[in-house]
Amino acid sequence: MKKGKNVIPGFGLTFGITIAMLSLLxxxxxxxVLVYAFKLSPAEFWKTVTTEAVLNSFKTSIICSFIAASIxxxxxxILAWVLVRYDFPGKRILDGLIELPFALPTAVAGxxxxxxxSTTGEIGRPLAKLGLKISYTHIGLTIALVFIGIPFVVRAIQPVLEKLDSQYEEAAYILGANKRQTFFKVILSELRPALITGFxxxxxxxxxxxxxxxxxxxxSAKEHTQVVSYLIMQKLNYMDYSGATAIALVMLIISFVLLLVINIVQVRQSRRTNLI
Amino acid sequence: MDAKKKEGGVTKVVLITISVLFIFLMLVMPLISVIVNSLKKGFEFYIESLSTEYVISSLKVTLLATVIAVVVNTFFGLVASWLLTKFTFKGKQVLATLIDVPFSISPVIAGLAFIMTFGRLGWASPLVDKLNEFLGTDIQIVFALPGVCLATIFVTFPFVSREIIPVLNAQGKDEEEAAALMGAKGLTIFRKVTFPHIKWALIYGIILCTARALGEFGAVNALSKTRGQTFTLPLEIDALYLAGSSDSIVGAFAVSSLLVIIAIIVLILRNIFEHSNKKDI
Structure with a gap:
């Protein structure tokens, strides 16, 4: 392709505004946060992030989020498959509801x-009779994370499934694969990058x-049900700014690593789909 | 052939049932629960809970922060998506990733960021003091309305640009190039050529941005400590719920029901826009 001079105006202006707003805001x-965190001495930083409460909160957040994302x-x-491949009454409503966790304020959901x-709630009461406590346990925490995470996975898979060429399935069928084999060996492997992104x-x-x-x-610190964000907020309320920034730094590093991985997967995915 | 069709039919029914049950249990029941809980003490009590001084003040703060965040982020979204889709330059991918940063950061960290910038220990705090001295004002950022607005802008920052960029990418830039070669000015090209393409995406981005701004909790929670002055609706819900009396908990759900109604409206609008969008393409 020839790279000519771009004739569309406004590069300098939009570049300046974008960089300025992004930087300032x-x-x-x-x-x-980073500057303050790096001002802490390594010993101080290490002491803060390795206290039992902090380690437990990271363990809780990571394990519960992992389980929730797996669920x-x-x-x-299943949801993406049903929404793309099947037609049934109420499909549009179902499709619209997927987005609810994005639209509903987190405090309301919480x-x-x-x-x-809870033991007096619509679902908690019958379960409590069976001896299963949900609110104020890790199970409850994971349920909340399932609620908040579902649209990410569905919306990552849906477009890929829509574009998926039926040739693959036909080929697999002609080659003698049954439906189950076709799904697990052909379709699921095509969906893998999208699934990883959504996860x-x-x-x-x-x-x-x-x-x-x-x-x-x-x-509860004792029951290990404190999440990392809660701990940061707690430290902020006690004006323990060095504690809050130290934990925040670790969390930022985790977020950036995850973001990087997702980006790499996405770039690869778009290259792949472009090739097809 | 017949057996195969039947097998597919069973799978279909099972999968649809699982989906419907999952959505009902995880997403629909909470909605019903909010409404039921908010009306537990009757309709009069519901109205009463919504008309306390605290709730009305928090509604005003929420609306102010939302309007500011939506205006700022819409402007940014239009400018940034023009930049990222009409030009090729070094570091474009990095820039796109940086714009999306607020998505992947805990809102609590967003709150912390403004405290570390403008708070007592923040490097910008002397600047604000000097500015106040110069202007003879007493503007506070942290634990005041400007902080609430900044936090709201932060968490909703990429919402508009993210909706527009894919549409513009799909559209390409041939039309704009043609218009530019024929001598059209930047704003004219945008208004006449680009805008019709992104209309729906823009409206949808604004709606999403509004919904998210109205409901922001974590970031604002870190930056707002005065109930009745700088509290937003979600903070008021938090305060009512944690007060723990049966009256205040019903009040918390009453205020929540307002946000639930807004969430449902957003979902319906999304559904409509998505369909008209598909028709356009």
Whole structure:
């Protein structure tokens, strides 16, 4: 392709405005956190992030988010499949509802789930009779993370499934694969990059989640139900700024690594689809 | 052939049932629960809970922060998506990733970022002091309305650009190039050529941005500490719920029901826009 001079006007202006707004509103405030965190001595930093409460909160956030993202991957594939491949009454409503966790404020989701799954709630009461406690346990926390993460997975898979060429399936069918084999060996491997993206987004969101989990989790240090965001907020409320920034730095590093992985997968995916 | 069709039919029914049950249990029940809980003490109590001074003040703060965030982010979204789709330059991918950063950061960290910038320990705090001295004002950022607005802008920053960029990428830039070669000015090209393509995406981005701004909790929670002055609706819900009396909990759900209604409207609009969008293409 020939690379000519771009004739569309406005490069300098839009470049300047974009960089200026991005820097002032996002990057400089974030950099302040980094600058402050790097002012801490390594010993101080290490001491803060390796206290039992902090380690437990990371363990809780990471494990629960991982489980929730895994559950969402399974249901996400099913939901995306149903929405793309089948026609049935109410499909459009179902499709619209997927986005609810994006549209519903996290605090509203948080108090509602907490109430529903408490021992006096609609779902919690019958389960409590069976001896299963949900609110204020890790199970409750994971349920809140499933709620918040489901649209990420469905919306990552849906477009790929829509574009998926039926030639592959036909080929697999002609070669003698049955439906199950076709799905697990052909379709699922085509969906893998999208699934990884969706999983990664749901996982990343889960690790940083605050509003929807803090009510249902119970935030008990003893029961290990404190999430990382809760701990940062707690330190902020006690004006322990060095503690808050140290934990935030670790969390930022995790987010950036996840973001990087997702980006690499996405770039590869778009290259692949472009080749097809 | 017949057996195969039947097998497919069973799978179809099972999968649709799983999907419907999952959506009902995970997403629909909470919606119903909010409404039921908010009306537990009758309709009069519901209206009463919504008309307290605290709720009205938090509604005003929320609307102010939302309007500012939507205006700022819409402007940014239009400018940034023009830049990222009409030009090729070094570091474009990095820039696109940086714009999406607020998506992948815990809102609590967003709040922390502004505290570390403008708070007592922040490097920009002396600047604000000097500015106040110069102007003879007493503007505070952290734990005041400007902080609430900044936090809201932060968390909704990429919403508009993210909706527009894919549409513009799909459209390409031939039309704009043709218009430019024929001598059209930048703004004219945007208005006459680009805007018709991105109309729906823009409206949808604004709606998403609004919904998210109205509901932001974590970032604002870090930056707002005065109930009745700088509290937003979600913070008021939090305060009511944590107060713990049965009256205040019903009040928390009453305020929540307002946000639920807004969320449902957003979902319906999304559905409509998506369909008209598909028709356009």
């Amino acid at each position: 996002i990057l400089i405030p974030l950099a302040s 969402n991957s399974v249901f996400g594939v 108090i509602t789930l907490s109430k529903m799954y 990664g987004l749901a996982f990343a969101r889960g690790i940083g989640e605050y509003g929807s989990v803090i009510y249902i989790s119970g935030n």
